[in-house]
Amino acid sequence: FEGEKFKHVEKINSGKDTHWYEITYSPVFGVDNNIIGIVYNSYDITHQKKNEEALIEVSANVSLTAKIAKIANFVWYAKGDFFYWSDDFYRFFGLEPYEREISIETFNDFLLPENYDIVKNNFHKVRKEKTVSDFEFKFRKKNGEIGYARSVASPLLDNKGEIEKIIVLLQDVTNIKLNEEKLKEYSQILENENKAKDKYFSIIAHDLRSPFTGLIGLTEVLSTNLDYLSQDEIKEITTELHKSAKNIYNLLNSLLEWSRIQRGKIKYQKVEIPLLFLVEKVLDIFTNNIEMKKIKIIKSIDPDLIIFSDSYVLELVLRNLISNAVKFVDIEGIIEISSEVKDSFVYVSVKDNGMGIPENETGNIFKIDKMFTRKGTAGESGNGLGLLLCKEHLERIGGNIYLKSVENKGSIFTFCVPK
Template sequence: MKPQAKSNKGAVDLLAKANIDPSVINLIEEKHRRIEEVLEHERQLYLDLANSQPTGVYRLRISNYKKIDETRFHSTTDAPYIIEFANTRFCEILNVCFEQFQRDPGIINNLVFESDRERFIQKNIEANRNLNPFIWEGRLLVSNEIIWVHFESTPRLLANGDVVWTGVLFDITKRKKKQQDIQEKNKQLHILNAQKDKFFSIIAHDLKSPFNAIVGFTKILIEEIKLKNIEGIEKYAEIVLDSSNLAFDLLTNLMDWARSQTGRMVYKPVAFDFLDLTKETVSVFACIAKGKNIRINMDFDSKLPVCADYSMISTVLRNLISNAIKFTRSGGSVSVKAEQLAHHLKVIVKDTGVGMSEDVIPKLFRIDEKHSTSGTQDEQGTGLGLILCKDFVEKHGGQIWVESLKDVGSSFIFTLKTLSL
């Protein structure tokens, strides 16, 4: 207001020197005063309107935009623009007072999250160069907290070559969090649908096949018994036994998996010797391994007392050893090694089997991937066992992974956190 008053006084002095009637000068002064009052009133109304908005409102000016050194857009202390106006909400979102923006308008660059900063600056440069609307959505670091914002402004080219940008600033943090929640829920829904599909696939196909074999070969077995064909009886009895074992394994895994997914399998850690559990599990597969001429070795330095859910870890070992035997050729070997490290137990089930290619490995522990291959003697599986292993190991705070080379063999490794009793 002061520069305007000084300008008015100068005009009045000129009128006085021109011998204009004082009453006319007084009238002009009164009109000027009323105009200034109206302008001030309108300015206050504009400020009230702007400050009542739930979004940030701002206006900045770039002088002679065609000759601007674009590198200044990167500066935090020598920005090529000045902030002419910012409403209360704009300052609240950025937690910076208007006076600070006036002194250092480039401070906004410091607020932009580091990995988003270059894109923000390039958007500014492109918008100013082409006089296109500026639209940017990204993250700011305000008071040590990450917030999401949406900038949107439009340019107006003035006759003197200046460009005035008028824009709005939205805090979209809540919206982004809701989007992330929706994405996470969609991901969970995708997994649930995959689990459902896997469940019905096992029931409709994988579980049906061994029972079909049992029924079919039992009928043939009955005929062989009538004919007293001892060789035929033994042959078909072995097929029925193998199919029964496969059905039993499938049902066991299916029941364990269903209990785990529905929360009915409660994690109950108890103290036991891991060596004893391994011996017990290996003995279950002794006959199957002998039938394929496969050696099972146990590499333990000593007893390994652990505190874990016995049933879950038994299921993990059973599945890994079963798979190792399944994919190992006659004359090969399977080894189980365990060692106590600083804070966890490391278990390795290694085979000299067919191995896997690199593109197969990422699919092994995923419920939404259909991957199941036949063993070296056409043993069948569903892939559910490895998914169950991953679930049970993770319930113990451990990890499971595989290292494998095609035609060389595979090592399935899992860890268990050392738990206090």
């Protein structure tokens, strides 16, 4: 005790209730300055203590909520023009508390250049208009990761209506933004797939109807006039029937294959493929057509070149490209097939000096919703799906296909696959 006033807080449990008391002890001195007694005062501070405990609990909950919501804050004080950064504000940018000096320059170091003006203009707006500003910006963390932040800047005014300080809350909305971007991407994919599906049914409705119309017309002629037709006329009609049936079959096959690609039903298998052997195998298919048109074939392919890829896809692509080249060159035309290895990819080109493709149609060659078809130099027909199938298959095995064409001068189709 030593003659000095002191106090302490005592917690008393009485049954179900708990009470806190602040107890004060004060000495009483006599004429000779000796202590002759002690004055004891007790104050019930239960309500105050309960408020303090509640405040501590609320603060803890607020801190936890801010942590879960990834919210940080800093304060700008008008008087003195200085900043206060919370520990979470440092962590927001991947820093440890007080790792860097508190300054506007440090803050700007974490902003992407294109976002400087966004942050600056909104902060100035708060200072000038004394209103709350809610905005978003991109930032870069200490480790280089790019994030998205939502910021709410709120001014606090003094009794004269002047800004005393501005409190800025930052929320990391990176995951929200990335999910929004994925949602947009998926929506676009879904929209494209719906368009493709609509085109798919449009092809079935239109392109299948045309050959069937011819097929029905020819069979009707046969069924009603067979007794009056000569052998030559019957042969001509049956030849056309065969062509129509073959066109329908090829179209159906192409549509079914495209559908299987879209639904991921095709399994690809890589094997070693001697490119020159495969090219010659495909050329053999078109021997009659090549001889009829007296086409000159030039092969500029390394005989030792081996490609590790899907043989079905490569044969399909070569068959389509060589078929088109044969179809669209004139008598005594030239077709050159060449290869090149570059950056771990094999590039194969099929070049012809045939009809070429109009410039306004080159962008539609690989689209299902804008297919380009026309007759060959000898009246050969096609359904326009072949090149689309080539592109779809190639992309799924890590390759691609490109086109260069000048109308009336020829075309160069180049496809690439990983070596």
